[in-house]
Amino acid sequence: MQYLPNILFVIALAAGVGFFVFNIKKLIRNIKLGRDEDRTDNKAQRFKNMAKIALGQYKMVVRPVSGIIHVLVYLGFIIINLEVLEIIIDGIFGTHRIFSFLGGFYDFLIAVFEIFALLVLVGVIIFWIRRNILHIKRFLNREMKGWPKLDANLILYFEVVLMLLFLTMNAADLTLQTKGAEHYASAEGIVGAFPVSQFIAPFFENLSIPTLIVIERAAWWIHILGILVFLNYLYYSKHLHILLAFPNTYFARLKPQGQFDNLEAVTNEVKLMMDPEADPYAMPEEGAEDEVPAKFGASEATDLSWAQLLNAYTCTECGRCTSECPANQTGKKLSPRRIMMATRDRIEDIGKNIDANKGTFKEDGKQLLDDYISREELWACTTCNACVEACPVGINPLSIIMDMRQYLVMEQSAAPTDLNNAMTNIENNAAPWPFNQMDRANWISEN
Amino acid sequence: MAEAIKVPTMAEYMAQGKSPEVLFWVGCAGSFDDRAKKITKAFVKLLAKAGVDFAVLGTEESCTGDPAKRAGNEFLFQMQAVTNIEVLNAYDVKKIVTACPHCFNTIANEYPGLGGNYEVLHHTQFLKTLIKEERLTVEGGKFKGKRITFHDPCYLARANRIYEAPRELLEKLEVELVEMKRCKTKGFCCGAGGAQMFKEPEPGTKDVNIARTEEALETKSEVIAAACPFCNTMMTDGVKNKEKEDAVAVMDIAEMIASAEDL
Numbered sequence: 001m002q003y004l005p006n007i008l009f010v011i012a013l014a015a016g017v018g019f020f021v022f023n024i025k026k027l028i029r030n031i032k033l034g035r036d037e038d039r040t041d042n043k044a045q046r047f048k049n050m051a052k053i054a055l056g057q058y059k060m061v062v063r064p065v066s067g068i069i070h071v072l073v074y075l076g077f078i079i080i081n082l083e084v085l086e087i088i089i090d091g092i093f094g095t096h097r098i099f100s101f102l103g104g105f106y107d108f109l110i111a112v113f114e115i116f117a118l119l120v121l122v123g124v125i126i127f128w129i130r131r132n133i134l135h136i137k138r139f140l141n142r143e144m145k146g147w148p149k150l151d152a153n154l155i156l157y158f159e160v161v162l163m164l165l166f167l168t169m170n171a172a173d174l175t176l177q178t179k180g181a182e183h184y185a186s187a188e189g190i191v192g193a194f195p196v197s198q199f200i201a202p203f204f205e206n207l208s209i210p211t212l213i214v215i216e217r218a219a220w221w222i223h224i225l226g227i228l229v230f231l232n233y234l235y236y237s238k239h240l241h242i243l244l245a246f247p248n249t250y251f252a253r254l255k256p257q258g259q260f261d262n263l264e265a266v267t268n269e270v271k272l273m274m275d276p277e278a279d280p281y282a283m284p285e286e287g288a289e290d291e292v293p294a295k296f297g298a299s300e301a302t303d304l305s306w307a308q309l310l311n312a313y314t315c316t317e318c319g320r321c322t323s324e325c326p327a328n329q330t331g332k333k334l335s336p337r338r339i340m341m342a343t344r345d346r347i348e349d350i351g352k353n354i355d356a357n358k359g360t361f362k363e364d365g366k367q368l369l370d371d372y373i374s375r376e377e378l379w380a381c382t383t384c385n386a387c388v389e390a391c392p393v394g395i396n397p398l399s400i401i402m403d404m405r406q407y408l409v410m411e412q413s414a415a416p417t418d419l420n421n422a423m424t425n426i427e428n429n430a431a432p433w434p435f436n437q438m439d440r441a442n443w444i445s446e447n
Numbered sequence: 448m449a450e451a452i453k454v455p456t457m458a459e460y461m462a463q464g465k466s467p468e469v470l471f472w473v474g475c476a477g478s479f480d481d482r483a484k485k486i487t488k489a490f491v492k493l494l495a496k497a498g499v500d501f502a503v504l505g506t507e508e509s510c511t512g513d514p515a516k517r518a519g520n521e522f523l524f525q526m527q528a529v530t531n532i533e534v535l536n537a538y539d540v541k542k543i544v545t546a547c548p549h550c551f552n553t554i555a556n557e558y559p560g561l562g563g564n565y566e567v568l569h570h571t572q573f574l575k576t577l578i579k580e581e582r583l584t585v586e587g588g589k590f591k592g593k594r595i596t597f598h599d600p601c602y603l604a605r606a607n608r609i610y611e612a613p614r615e616l617l618e619k620l621e622v623e624l625v626e627m628k629r630c631k632t633k634g635f636c637c638g639a640g641g642a643q644m645f646k647e648p649e650p651g652t653k654d655v656n657i658a659r660t661e662e663a664l665e666t667k668s669e670v671i672a673a674a675c676p677f678c679n680t681m682m683t684d685g686v687k688n689k690e691k692e693d694a695v696a697v698m699d700i701a702e703m704i705a706s707a708e709d710l
Contacts, residue, residue: 255556256552256556256606256607256608257605257606257607258552258556258602258605258606258607259552259556259557259606260516260517260557262521262525262557262560262561263521263525266521266522266525267525267561269522270522270525270526270529271529273526274529296521296522297519297521324629324633324635326635326636326638326655326658326659327649327651327655329635329658330638330648330651330652330653330654330655330657330658331650331651331652331653332648332649332650332651333649333650333651334649376649376650379646379649380648380649380651381641382601382636382638382639382640382641382643382655383517383601383640383641383642384601384605384636384640384641385601385605385606386601386605386633386635386636389605389632389633402517402519404519405518405519406519406520406521407519408519409518409519409520410519410520410521410522415518415519415520416646416647418645418646418647419518419642419645419646421645422514422518422642422645422646423514423515423518423520423523426510426512426514426515426523426527427523427526430475430508430509430510430527431475431478431479431509431510432475432510432514432644432645433475433479433480435478435479437506437509438506439479440473440478440479440505440506440508441456441478441503441505441506442478443473443477443478443484443487443488444454444503444505446484
């Protein structure tokens with residue numbers, strides 16, 4: 001019986017990590033539903049970007065208030081996770097503060113964890129105030145109603161509770177050590193330094209040792225179980241960015257923002273058209289008859305590349321893109337953040353459909369275009385790249401808009417009339433306006 | 448102007464068995480739009496003054512395909528691109544200068560993948576070089592000390608990280624440069640990009656060019672300096688909409704330099 005807590009802990013840990021791995025595999029499968037795209041060139045630059053943008057949070061601090069608080073919460077998250085390692089070892093072996101043999105350095109570590117816990121607590125409360133009390137426009141767009149708002153707040157509540165539990169656990173532990181309780185007290189005196197929880201400890205002073213042990217154990221257990229629950233919450237939440245920001249910045253586009261990819265399928269067609277030697281009646285190559293003709297552009301999430309789908313899963317709905325989008329800021333329906341959220345919702349629905357139908361997708365009468373993203377949104381974009389520039393984790397909403405426009409124009413001939421006129425002009429007289437090409441040099445002789 | 452400055456075509460150059468130092472890619476707006484033609488002419492005056500050996504394609508020039516591509520018509524874009532590249536390569540063009548950031552971006556970034564490799568410069572970069580090489584001198588003139596703001600074209604500043612060259616030119620004009628709240632790589636679009644120039648905007652609360660013009664007017668500048676014919680049109684319309692056209696001018700930097708030099 002004495003090993004019951006250890007056994008329960010190992011089971012909880014295995015279940016928590018196991019279910020997380022299960023979902024991550026699903027996530028990777030969903031991302032791979034996207035079309036292939038090579039993003040493996042220039043590895044040095046890619047590592048540099050990841051180090052600078054994801055690890056170094058370089059683009060977060062462009063907006064100093066949210067940026068600096070985010071850096072604190074991020075650092076707190078990473079640093080306090082070192083303590084989770086000790087908690088796991090203690091949990092498995094039933095030890096008490098296994099790393100305390102580090103002596104003075106251990107005191108230093110615990111002190112740093114505590115200070116960061118406090119900073120995270122303060123940061124998260126400010127974040128909550130920004131989201132719920134201050135009327136910050138980017139948190140109030142139409143796509144932020146319902147689940148996205150609740151999701152954002154749940155994450156903050158999780159973090160508050162985890163930090164409070166961590167500090168409560170330490171305060172009870174400190175009191176138990178001071179009172180010389182068995183299993184807690186050490187021959188070397190007090191292990192760990194508690195610059196924050198020492199102010200909670202006085203509230204525990206008059207409690208009996210058994211009560212304190214209950215408090216300490218309860219805080220310890222709920223804290224570690226909370227972490228495991230939070231870990232598994234990630235897949236269902238925008239909070240996935242804490243993991244995906246790293247691969248996403250690594251695989252982000254490296255070309256100048258103005259350079260839009262040239263569609264290879266089109267290049268082949270154009271070459272064939274321009275080639276005087278090409279035989280339009282040539283027999284298709286062996287086996288080519290069965291090939292599905294290439295689709296131009298994207299009408300479905302699976303027409304997008306895996307990198308675009310990774311973008312969608314990485315989006316944490318901060319709305320920096322939308323708050324700099326000229327279309328959105330002038331009241332148009334388009335919101336680059338919503339483009340990413342809709343893409344993620346669609347690929348998730350496709351994934352669930354595949355799971356429900358034993359590994360194959362069953363037609364559900366829906367697609368990304370129209371059912372998730374409207375044409376009005378797509379046509380409102382000025383391709384100015386402000387959204388791409390604003391994203392702190394290298395997401396490119398513009399590329400999805402462009403792929404979907406390509407589908408509308410090349411597969412459906414469904415451009416707005418004015419644009420069709422401009423394109424007809426380009427085709428017929430080499431300018432978007434109806435001027436004769438032979439008049440192109442008239443300006444030279446005009447006064 | 449025409450009588451004073453000769454604008455040779457590549458065909459004429461070729462007939463003489465010569466090739467110019469640089470090809471001036473005029474672009475559709477610069478060729479056909481009445482407002483943009485003034486920019487073209489101002490730039491030509493500066494090229495002539497600096498003694499630059501340049502030529503244009505004339506009637507052999509054709510839309511780069513930028514609006515078609517941004518509208519989603521990749522097919523039309525590539526047809527345009529391949530046709531232009533054939534012409535440019537036939538003339539063995541090495542260096543191109545253009546006053547349009549859209550043409551600049553397309554030729555510099557999207558043509559290489561289709562076989563068109565050239566050194567491409569925006570006219571603000573080219574003018575900067577001419578001044579540096581002392582082929583062109585610019586002094587403050589009539590803009591000296593005036594409050595002027597500069598509107599960054601998206602396809603120059605954000606898309607290609609070119610925002611210093613136009614500012615250096617304004618510095619040469621000794622203006623008092625007042626930046627808008629959103630500038631350089633964080634500049635706010637004029638509303639023309641992505642082929643929006645050629646269509647009506649989607650329903651909203653305001654037009655993008657009005658929002659940007661309001662921001663520009665907040666700087667209390669006498670001139671809104673531009674570096675793109677489309678931005679120029681959008682900002683000019685915005686200023687007219689605000690009934691400020693008597694107090695605030697929208698000018699291309701090339702026009703400002705030409706006018707400062709009384710060309």
